[in-house]
Amino acid sequence: ALPALTGACGGGEAGDADELVVLAAASLTDAFGELGEVFEDQRGVAVTFSFGGSSSLREQILEGSPADVFASASPGPMADLVEAGAVGDPVTFATNRLQIVVPAGNPGGVRDLGDLARDELLVGRCAPEVPCGEVARRVLEEAGVDAAPDTEEPDVRALLVKVAEGELDAGLVYVTDVRSAGDRVEGIDLDEAGATTDYQMAVVAGSARSGLASEFVSLVRSRRGQQVLQSYGFSEP
Amino acid sequence: MLDARTVLTVGDLELDVELAVGDGEVVALLGPNGAGKTTVVRALAGLAPLEAGHVRVDDRTLDDPSRGTFVPPEARPVAVVFQDHLLFPRMSVLENVAFGLRSRGVRRHEARDAARAWLDRVGLADRTSDRPAQLSGGQAQRVALARALVTEPRLLLLDEPLAALDATTRLQVRSELRRHLDGLSGARLLVTHDPVDALVLADRLVVLERGRVTQSGTPAEVAARPASRFVADLVGLNLLHGAAAGEHLVRLPAGGELVVAEPPPAGPLALAIRPQAVALHRTAPEGSPRNAWQATVVEVEGSGDRVRVTLGGSVPLTAEITAASAAALGVVPGERGWATVKAVDVDVYPS
Amino acid sequence: MLDARTVLTVGDLELDVELAVGDGEVVALLGPNGAGKTTVVRALAGLAPLEAGHVRVDDRTLDDPSRGTFVPPEARPVAVVFQDHLLFPRMSVLENVAFGLRSRGVRRHEARDAARAWLDRVGLADRTSDRPAQLSGGQAQRVALARALVTEPRLLLLDEPLAALDATTRLQVRSELRRHLDGLSGARLLVTHDPVDALVLADRLVVLERGRVTQSGTPAEVAARPASRFVADLVGLNLLHGAAAGEHLVRLPAGGELVVAEPPPAGPLALAIRPQAVALHRTAPEGSPRNAWQATVVEVEGSGDRVRVTLGGSVPLTAEITAASAAALGVVPGERGWATVKAVDVDVYPS
Amino acid sequence: MNPSAPPPRREVRHRAPLVLVAPALLALGFLLLPLVGLLQRAPWSDLGPLLGEPIVTDALRLSVLSATAATVLSLAVGVPLAWLLARVPFRGRSVVRALVLLPMVLPPVVGGAALLFALGRRGLVGEPLHEATGFLLPYSTWGVVAANAFVAMPFLVVTVESGLRGADRRLEDAAATLGAGRWTVLRRVTLPGALPAVLAGAALCWARALGEFGATVTFAGNLQGRTQTLPLAVYLALESDREAAIALSLVLVAASLAVLIPLRDRWMR
Amino acid sequence: MNPSAPPPRREVRHRAPLVLVAPALLALGFLLLPLVGLLQRAPWSDLGPLLGEPIVTDALRLSVLSATAATVLSLAVGVPLAWLLARVPFRGRSVVRALVLLPMVLPPVVGGAALLFALGRRGLVGEPLHEATGFLLPYSTWGVVAANAFVAMPFLVVTVESGLRGADRRLEDAAATLGAGRWTVLRRVTLPGALPAVLAGAALCWARALGEFGATVTFAGNLQGRTQTLPLAVYLALESDREAAIALSLVLVAASLAVLIPLRDRWMR
Ligand SMILES: Nc1ncnc2c1ncn2[C@@H]1O[C@H](COP(=O)(O)OP(=O)(O)OP(=O)(O)O)[C@@H](O)[C@H]1O
Ligand SMILES: Nc1ncnc2c1ncn2[C@@H]1O[C@H](COP(=O)(O)OP(=O)(O)OP(=O)(O)O)[C@@H](O)[C@H]1O
Numbered sequence A: 001a002l003p004a005l006t007g008a009c010g011g012g013e014a015g016d017a018d019e020l021v022v023l024a025a026a027s028l029t030d031a032f033g034e035l036g037e038v039f040e041d042q043r044g045v046a047v048t049f050s051f052g053g054s055s056s057l058r059e060q061i062l063e064g065s066p067a068d069v070f071a072s073a074s075p076g077p078m079a080d081l082v083e084a085g086a087v088g089d090p091v092t093f094a095t096n097r098l099q100i101v102v103p104a105g106n107p108g109g110v111r112d113l114g115d116l117a118r119d120e121l122l123v124g125r126c127a128p129e130v131p132c133g134e135v136a137r138r139v140l141e142e143a144g145v146d147a148a149p150d151t152e153e154p155d156v157r158a159l160l161v162k163v164a165e166g167e168l169d170a171g172l173v174y175v176t177d178v179r180s181a182g183d184r185v186e187g188i189d190l191d192e193a194g195a196t197t198d199y200q201m202a203v204v205a206g207s208a209r210s211g212l213a214s215e216f217v218s219l220v221r222s223r224r225g226q227q228v229l230q231s232y233g234f235s236e237p
Numbered sequence B, C: 001m002l003d004a005r006t007v008l009t010v011g012d013l014e015l016d017v018e019l020a021v022g023d024g025e026v027v028a029l030l031g032p033n034g035a036g037k038t039t040v041v042r043a044l045a046g047l048a049p050l051e052a053g054h055v056r057v058d059d060r061t062l063d064d065p066s067r068g069t070f071v072p073p074e075a076r077p078v079a080v081v082f083q084d085h086l087l088f089p090r091m092s093v094l095e096n097v098a099f100g101l102r103s104r105g106v107r108r109h110e111a112r113d114a115a116r117a118w119l120d121r122v123g124l125a126d127r128t129s130d131r132p133a134q135l136s137g138g139q140a141q142r143v144a145l146a147r148a149l150v151t152e153p154r155l156l157l158l159d160e161p162l163a164a165l166d167a168t169t170r171l172q173v174r175s176e177l178r179r180h181l182d183g184l185s186g187a188r189l190l191v192t193h194d195p196v197d198a199l200v201l202a203d204r205l206v207v208l209e210r211g212r213v214t215q216s217g218t219p220a221e222v223a224a225r226p227a228s229r230f231v232a233d234l235v236g237l238n239l240l241h242g243a244a245a246g247e248h249l250v251r252l253p254a255g256g257e258l259v260v261a262e263p264p265p266a267g268p269l270a271l272a273i274r275p276q277a278v279a280l281h282r283t284a285p286e287g288s289p290r291n292a293w294q295a296t297v298v299e300v301e302g303s304g305d306r307v308r309v310t311l312g313g314s315v316p317l318t319a320e321i322t323a324a325s326a327a328a329l330g331v332v333p334g335e336r337g338w339a340t341v342k343a344v345d346v347d348v349y350p351s
Numbered sequence D, E: 001m002n003p004s005a006p007p008p009r010r011e012v013r014h015r016a017p018l019v020l021v022a023p024a025l026l027a028l029g030f031l032l033l034p035l036v037g038l039l040q041r042a043p044w045s046d047l048g049p050l051l052g053e054p055i056v057t058d059a060l061r062l063s064v065l066s067a068t069a070a071t072v073l074s075l076a077v078g079v080p081l082a083w084l085l086a087r088v089p090f091r092g093r094s095v096v097r098a099l100v101l102l103p104m105v106l107p108p109v110v111g112g113a114a115l116l117f118a119l120g121r122r123g124l125v126g127e128p129l130h131e132a133t134g135f136l137l138p139y140s141t142w143g144v145v146a147a148n149a150f151v152a153m154p155f156l157v158v159t160v161e162s163g164l165r166g167a168d169r170r171l172e173d174a175a176a177t178l179g180a181g182r183w184t185v186l187r188r189v190t191l192p193g194a195l196p197a198v199l200a201g202a203a204l205c206w207a208r209a210l211g212e213f214g215a216t217v218t219f220a221g222n223l224q225g226r227t228q229t230l231p232l233a234v235y236l237a238l239e240s241d242r243e244a245a246i247a248l249s250l251v252l253v254a255a256s257l258a259v260l261i262p263l264r265d266r267w268m269r
C-alpha cells in the first residue's frame, strides 16, 4: 500500500561516510524513494531522504543542518539558497505540468479552463505565492479566463483532499498530484503552453560527500532516472 | 415535624438512629466525638443517602430506600449550619447569607434586606462586604448561622452552631437563637457539646453513642439520671455503678459501700451524686451524714470561686467546694482526708 | 521563652499586643471574637509579617521590621494548632501527625512511631490509616493537636484546641494536655473561649479586646476583679460600674445605690458581685443584708441543679439560686421580687 | 480579594529554593530562546510598511476574530461538557474523556479532512445541512471558526474539568442544602471557585486557535479577507519571502501578547 | 479515597439539568462527529497488513517514545516553572506568563524555524554546543523530543499553574509551621492537592506532542526510524496513498486511546 514509504530506511547518525542525506520536496517522495534503492544497489551507499515542504527544507539548509543534496519543487527556494551560497549550481532535472483536477465522475461537467469561470462551481487553486499557484495564475491570464477562486490553497495536498472529497468541483494541480490521488479524482490535460514548473536540484555547499552527491544528481538526470520520474508523471526538462 | 429512622454505614460506624421532632420542638442531639451526630444531620439533609429507614418531614417522605424515594437536598425544606461553616469563599458575607433566599427565588434586594437584618442580629452588620477569608472563626460561625436561619425552613439542623463563640457573644447569640427558635413552627435539631446550650435551648435531649441512641428525655430527666459516663460528665454529676447489698446498702465494684435513703431495687444499679453534695473534712467527722470514708485527693481543678476535687479510693467521686474552704482545708493532690455524703443525696436507679 | 510585640493591621483591626511567656509557662489568650487572637498566633508563627514590633524566642529574633529581620515559618521553632485544623487532606492521619518530624529530618519509622504514640494519647490509635475527610470534627481536632504536640517546639501556639471535643474526651485530653505542657520547657500560648480550659491549663491569663491587651494576671486575679464585661461574663461574675457617692456608698449609672464594706476609692469604680451572693425573696426582707431592692426577673437559665436569674431594674445583676428555691419562689420572667446582697460581698476596685 | 482590606504593609520575600528555580529558568530559556532567535532574524525596517498592507491587516483581523469566536463557542459548550465529565458518573465516561483529546492527536491536515467528512458539502451532517439551507461551512469565515474550535476546544474542556475536580464538593453540598439546583451551584459556587482553571483553559484555547493552521487550511481553505488567517499568510510568505514571514509571525506574537498580558493580569491574581 | 471505607450502598442519581446536558452533548457531537467520518472512510482491510510495515511500527514507536520523553521533560522543568509563576511574585511576571503561551501561537513551521535559529548548527546555542561537543539536535531523535517539548510544554505549564492557584494556601502555611521548606511543601502538600491539574496538563502535553507535525519536520527533518514520527508518515502518505494516511491516523488515535484511557482512569477518580 505504501510504495513511497517502504523506500528509504535510516542508517546511523546523519553524516556517516556511507550515507547520503537528500532533502527533497514532498511531491518527489515516491519517485526518489525508488531512485534511492537504485542508487544503493549501484553504489552500495545508503540514501537517507528527508521529504518536506521546499520552504522548510530551505530553512534547514540555511540553518546548517547537514545535507548533501537538495531537490526543490520550484526555483524560488533554490534561488534563496544560491543567493546565500548554501548550495552549488542548481540544475533543472524535471518539470511538472498543470492539470485540471475534478472529482471522480466530474460532477461539475468541467471540460476546459473556461469552465473554471463558471460561478455555480466551487473552484480552487494554489495560492500565487506557491509555484503551482504562480503557474496557474499565468496560465489563466494567457487563456484570458478570470476565474475568481473560492480558495487559494497554500498546499497542493489540501487542494487535492477537497477535490477528492467533492468539496470542490475543480482545481488546478500538477499531473503528479492527480496520479497520486488515485481513482478518486480525474485529470483533464491543458493544451495551454507554459503550464509547467521546473524541479531543480543542487549539491549542498560544504557537503562531506559532494562526490557521491553529484553522482546521485547525475543518476536522477540519467535515462534511468528520467524513466522513473516519468513513470510518476514528471516530464523531461 | 420530623419523623426519621436513619440507617447507614460510614467507615466502620453503623448508624441506626430513630428521631422524632414535633413542630415547634427543639431536640438537642448530644454524644461523644464520632458518635454519628454529623452523619445523622447529613442524612436528614439528603447529603448521605439512607441504606434503610426513612426520613419524613410534615408527612412528606424525603428518603425511603424501600420505596426508592429520594428527594435531593436542594428540594428539601431544610437548612443546615455545618460544623465547619462551609461559607462560600468567593462571595461576600452578605451574598452568603442571601444565597438561600436567592436560590429559592426571592428577589435580590428583598433577599439582601433579610440577610442584612440577620447579620445585624448576630452582630456582624459591619462585615457585610467582607469575604469569609477575612472573618475570624467566631464571626464565620455566626455568618453560617445567619445563612441557615434566614431561610426559615421546616427542618432546621444546627451542628455545633455556637462552638467557636466567645463567652459574651455566646450569651447574646444563644438567647437570640432561643427567641428565634421559639418563633419557628418547624422541627429543629441541635447538635452540641455544651450542656448549657442543650439545657437552655432544647425541649428534649437525645444522647447518641456509637451510632445508637442511649438515652433521651427532658433535660431535667437526663441530667438527674445519666445513663452513661458521657452524660454524667456532661452534666457534671458523679455516676457510680453498684448492686444492692442490703436493705439500705449499695456495694460498689471498687469495694466501697454507700448507705442510701430508700431500699434499692434489685439488679445493676446506677448512683448519681451531685459534687456539691460531697463534703470534705480534715478529720473523721461526727454527726448526721450517713456516709463517711477516707479518700485521697487525685486532682484539683479551680473554676471561678469553686474548686472541683477528684477523689480516689474505694468511692471514686468528685467533690465541689468553695475556694475558701479548699484553702482552709489545704486540699492538694496526694493529701488524704475524709469525705461525707448524706444518704438522701445519693440518687439510686436501675442502670 | 517568648518576648513579642506584634503590631500589624488586618482589615480595619489595628493589632498591638505585647506578650511575654516564660519558659515552662502557659499563658492563655482570651478575648471576644475578632479581638485578634488568631492574628497574634499567625504573627508569632511567621504567617503574618509584623509591621512594627518584634518577635523573640529564646533571645533569637524571628521578626523585627526595624532591623529587617524575618525568619520564615519553616525556620521557626514553633508549632501551631490551627482553629480550623488544616489537616492535609491527601495524607493519612498518621502521615499528618508524622509530617512535622519528617520535614525536620527524623527518619520515617521513628517519626511514625512517635506519631502513633500521640494518636494513642488522644484516643485515635485505630484511625491512623484514615484520611482527614473520614474523621469527625472532634477527631480531626485531636489529630491537629497531636500533629503540633509531637514536634516538641520551643514555642507552642494552640488556637482553641479543644473547642470541638465532647465533655468526656475534653476532660481526658485536657488533663493529657496539661500533663504534657507541664513536661515541656518552651513557652506555650493557648487561645481559648472556655474559662475552665484557661483556669485549668494556664499559669497566666492575657485578655485581648479589639486588638489591645485589656487585662492580664493569674487566673485568680483576673477572675476576682474583671476589668471588662467580657471577663465578667467569662468567669460568671456580675460586673457593675459606678462612682463613690458617700463614705460607704456607690451610685450606679442606672440610678441604684449599693452599700459597700470599705470606703470606696475616688474616681470610676468597678464592682464585682458573685451571683451566688445575690439572694432573692418574695417579700421585703428584714435582717443583716445591707443592700435590698426590688427587682424584675428578666430571664431564667437553668443548668444542672442551679438556676441563674437575670434581674433588671436599677441594679442589673444575675443571681444564682438552687433549682429548689427557684421553684419555691416561683421565679419566672416578668415576676417582681426582692434581691439582697451583703455589703461584704460587693468587691470594689478602681476600673 | 477585598479592595477595602489594605495589602500587608510589608511584603516579606521568602527565598525561592534553587531546586525549583533552576529547572524553572531552564524551561523558560528553552521556551523563549527560539523567540529571541526569531527577533534576531526580524527585518525591523520592513515591519512598519508591512503592517499597512491590507493582506496583513485582513489576516490579523480574521485571526483574532475567529480565535475569539472559537473560544466563546468553546466556553459555551465546553464548560458544560467539562462539568458532565467531572460530576456526572455514567458508563464509558473514561472513554469519552479520552476521546475528547483526540482532535489534538490528529495531524492537522487529517483533522481538517475529518471535518470535511463531517461538515463538508458531502459530509455526514454537512450534506443534509447544505441541501436544506444551502449553508456551506468550508470557504466561509464560519468554517475557520469551526476548524479553530475543533482543534482548540479540547484544551479548554480538559483544563476546566481538572479545575472542577479540584473544587471542594462540600461547598456544593452546602449550596444544595440552601436550595440551589445544580445549574445554580455550578454558576455561583463551582465555577467561581474554578476560575483560575477556566481562565487558563480559555487562554490555552484562544492561543491554540490563533496559531491554528493545518486544519483551517484543509477545511476552510485560504482566501484573503474570508478564510486567510495570519498563520496561513505566514506560511505563504515563507514560500516567497522568508523575511516577511518572520515579520508576520512577530505580528502574530505581538497580537497574542497584547491580548493575553492584560487578560491574565486582570484575572490571574 | 480510603479503600477500607465501603462505598455508599446506594448510589442516588441526581438528574443532570438539561441546560447543562444539552450543550455538553452538542460539544461532544462536534468533537466526535469528524472521527466518525474518519472511521467511515477507513480502509479496514488494509489496517492489518499496514501495522506490520516496519515504517509504520518505526514511526509509531518513535512517536510514542518522543511524546513520552517530551512529557517527562516538560514535567521535570515545566512544573517548577508553573510553581514560579503561581507562587513567587516578581516584576514582569504577567509578561512571562503570556510569553510562555507563545510557542502555541507560532505557526508550526515558524516554530520549527525558530528552533533552528536557537538550537540549529548555526543557532544561538546550537552553534557553541555543536562546536564544543559535536552534538547536533536536528536529524536526531532528541531533535524530535525538543520540537515536541517546545510545542507541548506550554499546555502543561499553564494547566499546572492554574491548578497551583486553585490550591489552598492555608494548607501550605500549616505545612511551613511544621518545618517544611517550600520544596517539601510543593512535593508533599501542593502537588498532591493539584494532582488533577498536573495529570490534565500531562495528558494535554502528551497528546499535543503525539500529534505534533510542523515544528518537527522543520526542525528535526523527516528521516524514517530517526525523526519520522507518525504524523510525518501520515503527511507523506497523503502524497501517495490517502487511504493509508487515514489508516495511519487511526493508528495514532488508537495509540493515544490505549495510553490515555487507562492513565486517566487510574488517576482521575
Ligand atoms: N466519609 C467517611 N468515611 C469513613 N468514616 C467516616 C466518614 N465520615 C465519618 N466517618 C466516621 O463516622 C463516625 C461519625 O462521624 P460524625 O462526623 O458523624 O461524628 P460526630 O458525632 O459528628 O462527631 P463530632 O462530635 O466530633 O463532630 C466517625 O467515627 C467518623 O470517623
Ligand atoms: N485577611 C483579613 N482581611 C481582613 N480582615 C481580617 C483578615 N483576617 C482577620 N481579619 C479581621 O481581623 C480581626 C481579628 O481576626 P482574628 O481571627 O484574629 O480574631 P480572633 O480573635 O481569632 O477571633 P475568634 O475568637 O473568632 O477566632 C477580625 O475582625 C477579622 O475580621
Ligand SMILES: [Mg+2]
Pocket (backbone or CB within 6 Å): B037, B038, B039, B083, B159, C136, C137, C138
Ligand atoms: Mg460532627
Ligand SMILES: [Mg+2]
Pocket (backbone or CB within 6 Å): B136, B137, B138, C037, C038, C039, C083, C159
Ligand atoms: Mg481565632
